[in-house]
Amino acid sequence: MRPITILTIVGILSASLLAVVEDLTREPIAIAKEQMKRKAIEQIFPFPFDSLRTVTTEQTTFYEAYNQDNAIEGIAVETSTEEGYSGLIEILLGVSPDQKILGYKVLFHRETPGLGDKIDKPKFKEQFKGRTLENTNWKVKKDGGDIDELTAATISSKAVANAVVKGLEFIKEQYPKSSAE
Amino acid sequence: MNEALNIFTRGFVKENPVTKMLLGLCPVLAVTTTAINGLGMGLATTFVLLGSNVVIALASKAIPSTVRIPSFILVIATFVTIVDLLIQAFSPELNQSLGIFIPLIVVNCMILGRAEAFASRNGLWYSIIDAIGMGLGFTFALLLLSIFREVLGAGTIFNIPLVGEDASTILVFALPPGAFAGLGLIIAGLNSLEKKMGDKK
Amino acid sequence: MNELSGLLLVIVSAIFVNNVVFARFLGICPYLGVSRKLDTALGMGFAVTFVMTIATAIGYVLHYGILVPFKIEFMQTIMFILVIASLVQLVEIVLKKVSKSLYNSLGIFLPLITTNCAILGVALIAIQEDYSFVTSVVFAFFSAMGFILAILLFAGIREKLEEADVPKPFKNVPIGFISAAILSLAFMGFSGLVK
Numbered sequence: 001m002r003p004i005t006i007l008t009i010v011g012i013l014s015a016s017l018l019a020v021v022e023d024l025t026r027e028p029i030a031i032a033k034e035q036m037k038r039k040a041i042e043q044i045f046p047f048p049f050d051s052l053r054t055v056t057t058e059q060t061t062f063y064e065a066y067n068q069d070n071a072i073e074g075i076a077v078e079t080s081t082e083e084g085y086s087g088l089i090e091i092l093l094g095v096s097p098d099q100k101i102l103g104y105k106v107l108f109h110r111e112t113p114g115l116g117d118k119i120d121k122p123k124f125k126e127q128f129k130g131r132t133l134e135n136t137n138w139k140v141k142k143d144g145g146d147i148d149e150l151t152a153a154t155i156s157s158k159a160v161a162n163a164v165v166k167g168l169e170f171i172k173e174q175y176p177k178s179s180a181e
Numbered sequence: 182m183n184e185a186l187n188i189f190t191r192g193f194v195k196e197n198p199v200t201k202m203l204l205g206l207c208p209v210l211a212v213t214t215t216a217i218n219g220l221g222m223g224l225a226t227t228f229v230l231l232g233s234n235v236v237i238a239l240a241s242k243a244i245p246s247t248v249r250i251p252s253f254i255l256v257i258a259t260f261v262t263i264v265d266l267l268i269q270a271f272s273p274e275l276n277q278s279l280g281i282f283i284p285l286i287v288v289n290c291m292i293l294g295r296a297e298a299f300a301s302r303n304g305l306w307y308s309i310i311d312a313i314g315m316g317l318g319f320t321f322a323l324l325l326l327s328i329f330r331e332v333l334g335a336g337t338i339f340n341i342p343l344v345g346e347d348a349s350t351i352l353v354f355a356l357p358p359g360a361f362a363g364l365g366l367i368i369a370g371l372n373s374l375e376k377k378m379g380d381k382k
Numbered sequence: 383m384n385e386l387s388g389l390l391l392v393i394v395s396a397i398f399v400n401n402v403v404f405a406r407f408l409g410i411c412p413y414l415g416v417s418r419k420l421d422t423a424l425g426m427g428f429a430v431t432f433v434m435t436i437a438t439a440i441g442y443v444l445h446y447g448i449l450v451p452f453k454i455e456f457m458q459t460i461m462f463i464l465v466i467a468s469l470v471q472l473v474e475i476v477l478k479k480v481s482k483s484l485y486n487s488l489g490i491f492l493p494l495i496t497t498n499c500a501i502l503g504v505a506l507i508a509i510q511e512d513y514s515f516v517t518s519v520v521f522a523f524f525s526a527m528g529f530i531l532a533i534l535l536f537a538g539i540r541e542k543l544e545e546a547d548v549p550k551p552f553k554n555v556p557i558g559f560i561s562a563a564i565l566s567l568a569f570m571g572f573s574g575l576v577k
Binding site for chain 2: 404405406407408409410411414456457458459460463464467468496497498499501502503506507510549550551552555556557558559560562563564566567570
């Protein structure tokens with residue numbers, strides 16, 4: 001009987017120790033996650049913002065960035081595609097209130113290092129700035145569109161364009177008014 | 182004191198857990214794409230090893246041999262979970278890049294091995310020294326491989342670029358094959374180095 | 383139909399594209415340890431398949447049945463490793479009773495399996511990827527198949543290496559890693575197969 005008792009005691013001790021540690025770290029973890037989000041959003045907006053409001057809908061999550069006067073300066077949206085060379089690509093897309101692209105950041109991808117992973121390099125990202133749903137033919141140049149594809153990574157380039165279009169459509173749906181301005 | 186020094190230093194070269202004993206290789210190969218990851222993984226493992234060695238050195242006499250292994254695993258898993266929570270709270274970037282390999286520290290055979298072979302048979306003081314020596318030896322090997330891979334594969338060291346943005350690097354070292362090849366080359370290098378030093382004596 | 387093709391993707395991905403050994407770096411210790419001979423490699427492979435599949439199934443049930451409802455997901459690591467450890471012990475006892483010959487051939491591998499990170503790793507990945515129960519079990523089984531494929535390939539190469547004239551510093555372990563690197567390079571050719 002003794003071995004079982006000892007094992008139980010060890011189990012109870014470790015479980016209670018973990019409960020304490022979990023309790024202590026719960027808030028720091030939540031804060032750290034929030035800060036990671038904020039850092040990512042700060043990277044896609046070229047301006048400093050004062051406060052952030054999160055809008056969660058069924059499809060995705062929107063982040064509204066406000067300046068000191070409480071006017072909206074930018075909207076960020078999480079969007080994704082399964083069309084990458086190795087499946088899922090997740091990006092955070094930032095647009096201005098008139099729904100022009102300010103920039104994006106790749107949150108998750110499994111594209112080939114050295115080829116497809118250039119979708120997260122400034123050189124490729126630069127071309128998206130200022131584009132809107134309407135002013136751009138969202139195909140790659142190979143297919144007669146406006147998007148410069150990456151050498152040897154056409155699929156990854158197309159996938160990013162798709163994800164961006166999806167994000168722009170989400171924003172248009174969620175903020176129909178600002179588009180009419 | 183001499184004994185303590187011996188226990189401390191053997192983890193680095195003579196009985197290095199990675200290059201000599203081939204223990205805990207999964208994280209060694211998986212997370213060594215950048216020096217920061219390698220260092221983070223090494224230190225996290227050292228922390229767990231220290232915690233488990235201390236507890237096991239103190240408690241091993243009270244634990245009957247029939248439930249020894251399950252108890253040891255419980256102790257190790259507890260420390261791993263603590264490290265996991267702490268990394269999540271204070272270094273979310275490291276958490277993201279180490280990912281699943283943080284919980285997998287629990288099955289790092291080096292830790293159970295030290296608990297079995299050393300901490301359960303030695304006093305607290307030696308067990309602490311053993312944990313730090315072995316842990317730092319493990320970290321040292323991780324750092325060696327990760328610097329090798331980061332410099333060749335990404336052209337950076339601790340994220341500081343060594344070459345221009347557009348320079349092409351030997352990408353294969355950032356990929357899985359480079360992990361295997363890198364470790365093979367490092368062990369071969371250490372082997373021949375050791376042999377040369379032995380010859381001189 | 384859609385579900386079926388989804389499963390097929392998981393299968394191909396688990397065996398080839400994301401092979402546990404070559405792409406995920408799980409189970410390296412037994413990969414190097416028992417791959418000297420083809421038949422021991424196969425024995426280890428079967429033992430791993432058995433424990434991996436059942437551990438992932440039980441882990442799935444416990445995760446969604448206990449950890450999530452009670453909001454104690456941080457106990458995941460402890461829970462899973464205990465499941466694996468007791469499962470290994472159980473398999474050992476049952477095998478001893480049921481089939482002496484099977485026990486004799488698999489028995490020596492069982493204790494090694496507890497610290498095989500592939501088992502815990504696969505169980506954790508199944509949760510992380512939000513797989514359904516069926517997908518998780520299929521994923522675990524075919525990840526184990528990928529593991530068997532890896533150790534069999536490697537065992538074959540190693541038997542040849544025994545006779546090869548290898549430069550001294552590279553003898554044994556280093557040349558093993560170099561061969562593993564080449565194998566892993568070959569497996570990279572499968573990437574892009576699954577979208």
